[in-house]
Amino acid sequence: MISVEQHLERILASVEPLRPSRLRLLDAQGCVLAEDIEALVDLPGFDNSAMDGYAVGQEEVMGADREHPVYLDVVGDIAAGDTRRITLPPGRTYRIMTGAPVPDGAEAIVPVEDTDGGVDVVAIRDEPLPGRHIRRTGDDVRRGDIVARCGTRLGPRQLAVIAAAGHGDVVVIPPPRVVVISTGDELVEPGILPGLGQVVDSNSLMLVAAVRELGALPYRVSGVADDAETFLRTLQSQLVRADAIITTGGVSMGAFDVVKEGLSRLGTVHFDQVAMQPGKPQGFGTIGRDDTPVFTLPGNPVSALVSFEAFVAPALRVMAGRSAREGELVRATVTDGWTSPAGKVQYARVYLTRTPTRHQVRLAGAQGSHILGGLAEANALAVVPADVTEVCVGDVLPCLPIGPVEDAREEQGGPA
Incomplete structure (x- = not known):
């Protein structure tokens, strides 16, 4: 034996x-990267507005407040997805939407809530700081930056930045x-x-x-x-x-x-x-x-x-390119004891719960190797060492979670 x-x-x-292979991004979810990923573009790729509001020059709105608003003519709208190259005329403003490109010459964005929301003429009721509410080109990521490193397991967040950085596929361990x-x-x-x-x-x-x-x-x-x-x-x-x-x-x-x-x-x-x-x-x-x-x-x-x-x-x-063991075994306090065979590691089917100060564990149903009912109730396997034959109340055992771990019920730490 x-x-x-x-x-x-x-x-x-x-x-x-x-062996690594190239997969489309969604097919690569959960896979481990086999290469570093460099950004092919800046993020953001252009100066854009962080707010719905009005693009203004700094001088035009100097001293503006709620008692002394500055009035500017609105010369047009700039929506997200607008691909025109626009220049802001002196003494005027553009109404601008979140994510829309900032016109040349604009030095700040005044949010709608700091105005009267005018369409033809707008009352500016606050003087923004220079650059306020403008997301500058490359503020997040610069072209050539490493956005995900070899060995990273790809989840939703990593896939998002890789896609935004200009990639449609990646080399991963499948x-x-x-x-x-x-x-x-x-x-x-x-x-x-x-x-x-x-x-x-x-x-x-x-x-x-x-x-x-x-x-x-x-x-x-x-x-x-x-x-x-x-x-x-x-x-x-x-x-x-x-x-x-x-x-x-x-x-x-x-x-x-x-x-x-x-x-x-x-x-x-x-x-x-x-x-x-x-x-x-x-x-x-x-x-x-x-x-x-x-x-x-x-x-x-x-x-x-x-x-x-x-x-x-x-x-x-x-x-799959991952660690053989992911996550630590949970150490839990036994609330009801049981016996274990001499000379064998026992994997007891248990119900694991947590309290504010510790985890605790009890057997989940009958322990026969054919019994599916107890297996279905279990959310962990308690690993009893080969030299232990009697598991006692208060003992602490390492447990491998195989299901969600819930908070302990006040009266006994789990369902009957």
Whole structure:
């Protein structure tokens, strides 16, 4: 039996970031930049108004206040998107809208609220400081400035500045394409009520959702027959679109564990017993000419999801150019104790809440590896060390959030 750390280390030593590719901006959301991005233009690209108001010269409005307004003729309007090159005549004003280009000769913008809002003639009731309410060319970003650096993960804010800086696409590490394969003659599709001996294939659905939530691109292949040859043909056919493959089921010691039977023939995928609960039977290796990583996960749903969080998610993050672990584990105080198996790291399904001073945690339902109800209620996995057999009230455990963490209810720290 090997440790959780040994299995994870072997996996991370076998994966690396994918080859960069050029993607359109929206397709690059969530991806990691593979190059620095320089601004191709100034931001703003021209002097523009920060307010709806009136473009004025400084001398014309000198001394203006509410008791002694200055009256100016309005010679026209300048709207946002106006592409004319306009010069402000001496002693006159243009009514101007937010974002519109400032006319040559204008030295300040007087907001509408500091005037009477006149259309032909306007009363200016305040003397603005020079440059007031004018956004100058390049105030934000200068042409040639780096607006996003290599290694940045692209979110809405980064995409906005890259687009504004003149780019329509970027070179990024693309999201891994992940094929999820479930095996078993007993499986039926979601929406079909199972008969005697049948089970709805919720595992592949769950893992596809987990892959998608991680920012990777999943493909689902459901209900592959319990036959080693059929499984291997299916696997081979999926390599063309897979950066990684996840299988669920068929890795234990049974007579029909076809995943283990089929992949063992290749000699590049190794199966181990990992000192963890749930999820002891694990397999990992690479196949095909591109050395595509294959993760073989147990068939019990809780075991499959715990295995995904412990082993697959860190590897997929590395393949996407990210850190294997993103964010710190949350340390939480136990409010109800439980037992843990000796010599195994326990991933307990728990409900994690927070108070103003700490996080606290309790078990979420029954802990069997087949129990989906407790898994659905859980919003975290509490990681109990292998040398701990009794988790006591008041103990502090590291927890991996797998859902939103809410404020604790006053009476007991979570829903019943």
